[in-house]
Amino acid sequence: MRELISLHVGQCGNQVGIEFLKMLCNQHNIDPLGNAKSATSSSNERKDIFFREDDSGRFVPRSILIDTEPRVLDRISKGQIQGLLDPENMVMPQKEGSGSGNNWMKGYEFGEMYDEQIVDVIVREARHCDSLEGFLLLHSTAGGTGSGVGSRILERLSDCFPTKVIQTYTVFPHNKKDAADTTVQPYNTILTLRKLIEHASAVVVLDNDALNNIAQNTLRVENPQMEHINQFVSTVMDLSTSTLRFPGYTHNTLEGIIASLCPFPRNQFLMCSCAPLMTQATQQQHLRSTQVGEIMERLLNRENRLVSYVNTSGSGYYLSALDVLRGRSEEDVNGRQLMGAYRRIWDQKLITFAPWLSSSLEVAVTTKSPHVVQQNKVTGLMIANHTGIAALMKNFQSQFDKMYKQGSFLHMFEGVKLFEGTAKAEFDEAREVVQSTVDEYKQMEKPDFVSW
Numbered sequence: 001m002r003e004l005i006s007l008h009v010g011q012c013g014n015q016v017g018i019e020f021l022k023m024l025c026n027q028h029n030i031d032p033l034g035n036a037k038s039a040t041s042s043s044n045e046r047k048d049i050f051f052r053e054d055d056s057g058r059f060v061p062r063s064i065l066i067d068t069e070p071r072v073l074d075r076i077s078k079g080q081i082q083g084l085l086d087p088e089n090m091v092m093p094q095k096e097g098s099g100s101g102n103n104w105m106k107g108y109e110f111g112e113m114y115d116e117q118i119v120d121v122i123v124r125e126a127r128h129c130d131s132l133e134g135f136l137l138l139h140s141t142a143g144g145t146g147s148g149v150g151s152r153i154l155e156r157l158s159d160c161f162p163t164k165v166i167q168t169y170t171v172f173p174h175n176k177k178d179a180a181d182t183t184v185q186p187y188n189t190i191l192t193l194r195k196l197i198e199h200a201s202a203v204v205v206l207d208n209d210a211l212n213n214i215a216q217n218t219l220r221v222e223n224p225q226m227e228h229i230n231q232f233v234s235t236v237m238d239l240s241t242s243t244l245r246f247p248g249y250t251h252n253t254l255e256g257i258i259a260s261l262c263p264f265p266r267n268q269f270l271m272c273s274c275a276p277l278m279t280q281a282t283q284q285q286h287l288r289s290t291q292v293g294e295i296m297e298r299l300l301n302r303e304n305r306l307v308s309y310v311n312t313s314g315s316g317y318y319l320s321a322l323d324v325l326r327g328r329s330e331e332d333v334n335g336r337q338l339m340g341a342y343r344r345i346w347d348q349k350l351i352t353f354a355p356w357l358s359s360s361l362e363v364a365v366t367t368k369s370p371h372v373v374q375q376n377k378v379t380g381l382m383i384a385n386h387t388g389i390a391a392l393m394k395n396f397q398s399q400f401d402k403m404y405k406q407g408s409f410l411h412m413f414e415g416v417k418l419f420e421g422t423a424k425a426e427f428d429e430a431r432e433v434v435q436s437t438v439d440e441y442k443q444m445e446k447p448d449f450v451s452w
């Protein structure tokens with residue numbers, strides 16, 4: 001069956017998670033109470049990857065919502081899809097308070113304190129699965145909950161489910177100094193990066209700067225709100241799971257997809273591009289024509305990338321790349337068009353793989369949900385592993401170093417009981433693990449990497 005359990009942690013994780021669930025309901029024709037809207041479903045549709053059926057035949061998402069403060073979960077439990085969720089899967093042990101105060105260590109401590117409760121819910125959900133394939137973790141790195149509780153959960157998952165894959169959708173913060181999301185985001189981000197490196201099978205990097213730029217500059221949304229930005233995230237989650245939910249002959253297990261995208265266990269940070277770029281909230285779309293060739297070339301453009309840090313024209317290499325293409329009808333994506341697109345991409349040298357690795361651009365053609373109307377001919381997502389992603393880590397490292405040298409805000413972390421006397425060691429170790437991954441990416445840019 002290959003089921004997946006999604007874990008939504010903290011404000012960002014839960015807000016993105018709701019968009020994800022709405023998208024799933026839409027595509028699988030499930031109403032906000034979990035009822036299938038019509039008895040017919042296409043023969044190859046797999047609702048069961050993300051939903052289980054309860055005693056009354058209603059579809060319940062295999063999703064667990066976790067937060068350290070009630071604000072977001074309260075809103076969700078009064079919102080549009082409250083009837084869909086299993087109340088037992090909403091973990092919010094503290095009914096008041098300000099949660100983890102944007103502090104990774106407080107978040108981690110919380111995760112430890114409620115460890116049993118969280119693991120119990122996960123294990124119970126796992127028991128509902130015939131053959132659990134793995135987990136999706138949705139979270140951000142800048143605050144305290146998604147980062148700290150999220151990190152603790154990553155550790156526990158690799159303890160309790162060592163053979164299962166863990167894919168994260170990780171939102172990195174605005175980077176400009178005057179627009180930083182939280183003052184201590186470099187600390188929280190470095191501490192989280194370390195746990196991602198150590199425990200995640202694949203990390204889909206989402207960067208609020210890039211998402212915001214696309215909304216503002218490409219789609220000309222005047223004052224982009226989270227609602228616009230989260231639609232890009234939901235599109236990524238849609239297409240990256242589409243070959244599992246509407247499976248064809250290839251790319252129909254998450255494990256398989258990750259195995260080809262992440263050939264090295266600690267270099268598993270993936271960047272995505274979308275084409276056409278669009279947001280339903282404003283009905284804006286930036287392309288009038290969406291032929292296969294056009295889409296595949298656009299996916300290699302910087303403007304279409306949901307990560308702002310990576311420079312693919314520099315000295316870096318692609319380690320792997322997968323285009324997921326979804327046509328409005330079967331004729332919209334055919335072999336002839338794919339061959340033509342490949343040839344142009346190769347002739348123009350639009351993509352350069354590491355010379356010491358035998359990788360190439362993979363394509364997965366996925367079927368459209370029969371329950372939704374797709375306006376454009378072809379929609380595409382590229383998921384790629386590129387050595388240039390090290391720039392993201394270096395960026396947060398250098399912000400981290402500046403603050404750490406001055407000892408700024410360290411007392412906030414040293415005051416957390418669980419890290420009394422060990423906060424500095426935790427920081428130093430995290431910094432080191434991130435550095436070693438940056439070094440590995442650097443080595444991979446050398447032609448003689450194999451002999452390193």
Ligand SMILES: Nc1nc2c(ncn2[C@@H]2O[C@H](COP(=O)(O)OP(=O)(O)O)[C@@H](O)[C@H]2O)c(=O)[nH]1
Pocket residue numbers: 009010011012013015016099100102139140141142143144145146147171172173174181182208226229230233
């Ligand atoms: N894309 C996106 N980012 C968000 C959302 N909510 C918060 N963030 C980002 O998440 C970071 C703050 O973390 P948050 O999730 O609010 O903290 P937590 O509740 O302690 O985990 C900042 O970088 C915010 O810009 C959201 O709904 N969508």
Ligand SMILES: [Mg+2]
Pocket residue numbers: 010011069099100143145
């Ligand atoms: Mg919060």
